[in-house]
Structure formats: C-alpha cells, structure tokens
Amino acid sequence: MKKEKVILIGAGLCGLYTAYLLQKKGIEVLLLEANTRIGGRIKxxxxxxxxxxxxxxxxxxxxxxxxxxxxxxxxxxxxxxxxxxxxxxxxxxxxxxxxxxxxxxxxxxxxxxxxTAKLIEKLISEIGMQHIKTQTKITAIKEDNNQLIVIDAAGNSYSADKVISTIPPNLLVNSVVFEPNLPDAFIQLAKKTHTWMGxxxxxxxxxxxxxxxxxxxxxxxxxxxxxxxxxxxxxxxxxxxxxxxxxxxxxxxxxxxxxxxxxxxxxxxxxxxxxxxxxxxxxxxxxxxEPLTFQPYEQLVLAHQNNGHSLFKNPLQNGKLYVSGAETATQNPGYMDGAIFAAKTIAAQF
The missing domain is CATH 3.90.660.10 (Polyamine Oxidase; Chain A, domain 2)
Known part of the structure; x- marks a missing residue:
C-alpha cells in the first residue's frame, strides 16, 4: 500500500503538532515554513x-x-x-x-x-528537521488529478495526497492562488476571521x-x-x-x-x-x-470574530485541502491550547 504524503503549510505550534501526530500514524509529512525561523507566533x-x-x-x-x-x-x-x-x-x-x-x-x-520555544524545539526534535523546510513561501496550490501541487515563491513545486494549511485563514486566502478557486463563501469567511496576535x-x-x-x-x-x-x-x-x-x-x-x-x-x-x-x-x-503572520483586513474585524467557525471543518479541493490553525479551533481558539486542539481535530481525520 502506498504511503500517504501530507504537506503542512506553516511550522507554528499547530503545524508542528499536527505533523507529530500524523507521523505517529505512519504518514509521511513535509512542513513548509515561509519564515527563516520555526515557531510562528511562539517567539x-x-x-x-x-x-x-x-x-x-x-x-x-x-x-x-x-x-x-x-x-x-x-x-x-x-x-x-x-x-x-x-x-x-x-x-x-x-x-x-x-x-x-x-x-x-x-x-x-x-x-x-x-x-515557550522549548515546546517548539521539542517538537522539531521529535519530527526531525529533515521533514521541515524553512524560507519556503507558498504562492499557489493546484489540483492535479488525485494530487495537490504546492508551488513556492522560488517556483519549486511539491506534490502531496493531502495539504493542511495552519496559517491564519485571512493570510491564506490573500497570499495563495488556488486552482480551482476556493468557494466564495469560504473566501469571505476567511477574510472576516480574526488573526490572533495581529x-x-x-x-x-x-x-x-x-x-x-x-x-x-x-x-x-x-x-x-x-x-x-x-x-x-x-x-x-x-x-x-x-x-x-x-x-x-x-x-x-x-x-x-x-x-x-x-x-x-x-x-x-x-x-x-x-x-x-x-x-x-x-x-x-x-x-x-509581520507579513508572514498578519494580513490587514479588508473591513473591520473584531477580536475572536469567526474563530472556530463550523465552515473550517469541511475539507476543500475535493477533500484534499484542510484548513486548520489556532483560529479554526472550536475550543480556546487563538491560544496555544486551541492550536493543539486544532491539530488533534485534523489528525483524527487521517
């Protein structure tokens, strides 16, 4: 049986813990992080x-x-x-x-x-640095037959059976081009979702x-x-x-x-x-x-707005794209606990 390969976008707490859980299930993971450092909003x-x-x-x-x-x-x-x-x-x-x-x-x-970085360091050592690639800003995700092709700013492409985004939803829809386009209802929700720490x-x-x-x-x-x-x-x-x-x-x-x-x-x-x-x-x-964390909103967005919204539960791109991260958690969204809960929620679906 072919080993499933999953690409995770964002090596913050949610991305790292999701990778940790998926590896425990024998799934091959690759974390792509836009920043030079690992940890996201843990700094x-x-x-x-x-x-x-x-x-x-x-x-x-x-x-x-x-x-x-x-x-x-x-x-x-x-x-x-x-x-x-x-x-x-x-x-x-x-x-x-x-x-x-x-x-x-x-x-x-x-x-x-x-x-707090001790938590990040421990997860990196558990996952293995060979499964994490920094300075890799994702610009496009395209559906190709039964796979998703992830393209970075340097023009490199990576293929995976599934892709999990753990970056803030507003940042995701404003920085990544999708082919085919994401549903308009999802895009509008993401743009009106509060980014913690922003x-x-x-x-x-x-x-x-x-x-x-x-x-x-x-x-x-x-x-x-x-x-x-x-x-x-x-x-x-x-x-x-x-x-x-x-x-x-x-x-x-x-x-x-x-x-x-x-x-x-x-x-x-x-x-x-x-x-x-x-x-x-x-x-x-x-x-x-911090442009790799915060994207200015198009209109007024209140604290906590749309965090944990039910629409984030549904995978996109024919069930191959999952949107996760602290903002999507239905318990303690935005907090470290929310990031962990979001990771557990997604990993349970694999």
Whole structure:
C-alpha cells in the first residue's frame, strides 16, 4: 500500500503538532515554513543576561487541558506566573494608580520553563528537521488529478495526497492562488476571521535585578491611560534572569520604536521609581508588521470574530485541502491550547 504524503503549510505550534501526530500514524509529512525561523507566533528571545522573553504566546492555565497534556507527554516543565506583591491599575493619567494585591487563591497562569520555544524545539526534535523546510513561501496550490501541487515563491513545486494549511485563514486566502478557486463563501469567511496576535505589540524590558520585587511590587500593571496596557513580571523560573513584559497600546504602532521605548521607560519610572531607568535593553514585536503572520483586513474585524467557525471543518479541493490553525479551533481558539486542539481535530481525520 502506498504511503500517504501530507504537506503542512506553516511550522507554528499547530503545524508542528499536527505533523507529530500524523507521523505517529505512519504518514509521511513535509512542513513548509515561509519564515527563516520555526515557531510562528511562539517567539522566545534571549537577552544578554540570559533572561528569556516572550514576544508571542506565553501563558496558559488549568483550563487548557490539551496543552497541559502535550507538555506532560513531552516532559516539559512549567511554573506559576509570579504575582506576589503590589499590583497597579491606572484609570486616568492624572490620577495615581490604584494599588491591589492578587490573592494566591486566584486561578494561576503558567509559563514553560526556559521559554515557550522549548515546546517548539521539542517538537522539531521529535519530527526531525529533515521533514521541515524553512524560507519556503507558498504562492499557489493546484489540483492535479488525485494530487495537490504546492508551488513556492522560488517556483519549486511539491506534490502531496493531502495539504493542511495552519496559517491564519485571512493570510491564506490573500497570499495563495488556488486552482480551482476556493468557494466564495469560504473566501469571505476567511477574510472576516480574526488573526490572533495581529493587533498586539509585545514588549519586554531586561534588568539585572528584580528591583520591583525588592520594593514589594508584583510587576503586574494594568493601564487605560498610558502606553503599557498590561504588564507582568517576566523573570526566569530559577530567578537567574529578570524582565518586565507585556502589551502596548495597539494604536502606538504609528510611533517609532524609539518613541515607544521612551514612553515605556517613562511610565515605568513614574510607577516604580528611578531604578526602572537602569535597564539592560528594551525589546518589542509589532505583530501587524509581520507579513508572514498578519494580513490587514479588508473591513473591520473584531477580536475572536469567526474563530472556530463550523465552515473550517469541511475539507476543500475535493477533500484534499484542510484548513486548520489556532483560529479554526472550536475550543480556546487563538491560544496555544486551541492550536493543539486544532491539530488533534485534523489528525483524527487521517
């Protein structure tokens, strides 16, 4: 019996875990990734002090059972997010922030020890790098008899019995030409499907000491008035590296990196004192400027819009093309748990 060959588009968490599951079933897989790096919206960077900082997917909780199951199978340890100390909530720029404490009885959130990229690295080692091809941007998918021909930007073609796309649906229909055309109802749905992380600007500030902890602050901050909208302590599990990390106001994408950095340090100095100005480095990731992740919408698309839509369940191109990814998950869409659930859902059909 001929071994079925499946091509996966996108080597993010969903693509990698789908490949892992299909290989367990004895199916031959090839992952094609447009970027130079593997991981998609999981992007861990390491500072000069050795602290790991997440520019993409970070937290998960006890409700994310699919992800927790995978971490257990792959023997990847995780730890509880630090929340002890005084947290701040700023409602207006001319009023001092309110102080509050997060109770230990609150539902915890977790981070993977050594960074979220540990999950990506583990899956790569399980799948084998020989089954993954980076810098391979797909531009066309054509039906040819009982196969699909996948063509990249360099003109290379790859044939497969089945193709699974795990990139955001809006990006898929705007960057890949299909022959024959996809159904119009699907195209319109994909264009109106929210891409997770797309509007996010993530930032991190690296420090040599956790001065906020020493001053009895948790590092947790919420603001409706300043550039930092949400922030948390981002020190390593073993407390050998220290950082503060969170989300900036999405509207500040129009500013330069230097302008955003200046506003971030000013806000931190106002709230935590002059020690905040003694930082090692500032990092950020404006996800709307990542063309291999985010495609601007043609019209207003709201957060969560059409994520997990039932139409994503149906294979296209005579049952040979599957559309997956975190946005298509019917459970926790957009989250790492959703990416895992989407992978399990697709793999179960093979």
């Amino acid at each position: 861990t960077i390491t500072g000069t002090t050795g602290v790991t900082m997440e520019m993409g997917a970070t937290w998960f909780g006890n409700q994310h059972r699919h992800l927790l199951e995978v971490l257990n199978i792959l023997e990847l340890p995780y730890f509880r997010q630090h929340t002890q100390g005084i947290s701040l909530f700023e409602t207006m720029s001319f009023v001092p922030p309110q102080k509050f404490e997060i109770s230990d009885s609150e539902e915890p959130s977790f981070r993977i020890k050594g960074g 509007e996010s600007i993530k930032f991190s500030v690296e420090y040599t000491t956790p001065f906020w902890r020493q001053n009895h602050y948790s590092g947790t901050l919420f603001s409706q008035a300043s550039i930092i909208q949400e922030m948390y302590d981002h020190s390593t599990a073993d407390n050998s590296g220290f950082a503060l990390k969170g989300f900036l106001n999405g509207g500040t994408a129009v500013l330069s990196l230097e302008e955003r950095k200046e506003k971030v340090i000013a806000q931190l100095t106002t709230f935590f004192g002059l020690e905040a100005n003694d930082y090692v480095a500032y990092y950020e990731n404006v996800w709307r400027e």
